[in-house]
Amino acid sequence: MLPSSLPRVKFPNYKTQIPNSKSKTQNSSLKTRQSKFTLNYSYIKILITILSVILITQITKAQHVKVTASLEDTIYMIGQHIPVNLSVERNADVEVTWPFLVDSLGSFEVLKSGKIDTTIVDNKSIEKQQIFVTHFDSGYHVIPPVEFTYKEKRRTKTAKTEPFLIRMNTVEVDTTAAIMPIKNVIKMPLTFKEKLKRALIIAAVVLTILAIPAFLYFYFKRRKKEAYVPPPLPPYELAMKRLRELKEKKLWQEGNIKTYYSELTDILRGYIEGRFELPALEMTTDEISPLLKKKKEVSKGLFRNVIDLLTISDFVKFAKARPSTKYHTDAFDQVKDFVRSTKPIIIEEEVKA
């Protein structure tokens, strides 16, 4: 309906304006007027034809891009996923920009947008996409037109799909029925990916369980091998063994007097350390002397001999002294004698036993 404010267009009433044929003048003027009207009418026809051609041409041109949206149904349950199929049909030279549907489409929530499939048939490109929308309110809702933009001859234009009226139904509640308990979580069948993941976890757990005893077995086996250290020789045996080795070296006989006395005092101090639990290897002769004197196992004679030996050895080691040849053997015998004389009794009992 036109609004009342618009001016009305008055067309001539041709029927009432037709002149009486009886009058010649009237006839001639009528002819003139008829020819004028015919002429005017022809002009209008030509004009209409031209306009029609232009309009048809424009319509034909607009049809270079055809956008459509389709639904499988118009009635859904609330929250149900509604697939909307969008399609664009265009000439190959036309560039179409798809709308960016991320969150919503009108009052509908966009759940998922599929990939755009393109098919080219007869120099025409058909692009299709399926999107899933939903609504959580019951009643009638409109899926609004989806707007596409495209460029044609450097001009940006738009094309829209048809709107759809959707009815969203709710679950009918039977108020007369008894209240039912909450339903259990529905168990969905596992997908292949999920099955594979579960299998891999089980395999890893089984392998770990099997690996732990294997690791422990090899660890303890290896440790047992490494841990074995032969028990240290008792101080007496060690000293006697080292004295035998020193004798075999024949150091003083070969002129290595300083080395001979160094090794001899090392054996002696090592024995004192092991036998009397004195850190004799880390002590000087002056420090060893008062501590050794307190030991009951060491007689006065033994003590004097040992301290003399250590003092003379210090001269040899630090002051280039060279005792007589006889003293070399005497020193050896003194150490041997000291070791034998202070040999722990408990060792002898063990040997006898």
Place this chain on the structure above:
Amino acid sequence: MDIATTNTAGSDILALNEKIQVESQFVSVLTDEIGKVIIGQQYMVERLLIGLLSSGHILLEGVPGLAKTLAINTLSAAVNAKFSRIQFTPDLLPADLIGTMIYNQAKNDFAVKKGPIFANFILADEINRAPAKVQSALLEAMQERQVTIGEETHKLEEPFLVLATQNPVEQEGTYPLPEAQLDRFMLKVVIGYPNKEEEKQIMRINVLQQFPKVEEVVKPKVILRAREVVREVYMDEKIENYILDIVFATRDPKQYGISSLEHLINYGGSPRASINLALAAKAYAFIKRRGYVIPEDVRAVCEDVMRHRIGITYEAEAENITQENIISDILNKVEVP
């Protein structure tokens, strides 16, 4: 049996022993003379002699009133050497120490005004009270044994011995010596209180004002000659290795089976520690009238040579572990040759 009855192969040592017997005669004379004034403190006097004989400077640490100044004063009087005492204060300037150029109006020229450092024995009292630039000036003179004033370099007269004192209490407003400068002192001697008997004597002498007069018993040239003999004292390779083992144990205790010290030591002794330990051990052997060094000599001076050269960690400080504890542990773990 002693060294005298052994074979003559050690004859050079015997000869050195005889030389030392002669050259070290002044030691007992000097010790006795100092002992007239200084009651007790034999340990400190012995360390002063070690420094004097091995040309090493000494840092004395002790609470006030322990005769640190008196000991040095007495030593210089007994040696007949020039003695200077410099009281280190926060406003002291390097020129106050080493001297400066003074304009002579009559001659229209600059003349050198030598500072108190031009003496044989310098007592740098409370060295940690002066700022770093004064400490540096003194320590440079200690190291180079010469001082440059203006364009002239002046050699310091030998014997030149610096004895610095430090007060372990009243640390507020002091400038602790940096580690690099501490390292230049051969010994750091910590002085303790005298015993009851010694203190009774000190009390009597002071109350009655009966201070014995110190006589000049040694000439500086005797000290200089003795220094040469000290350097001749025989040190066997085993002793050298023992010294190195001790110093290296401060750097890498784990290598010597003392892993427990590893987290307590921040840094160990520098090569100066090895050098000074060897020199001090030789001087100690000389004082004991021996021409050779034995492990006892090294152990006797080890604490004084090493204590200021070992940096301890915060963990050690928190556990109240001192440098002395660390040195003691090292000496008890490093094998004696």
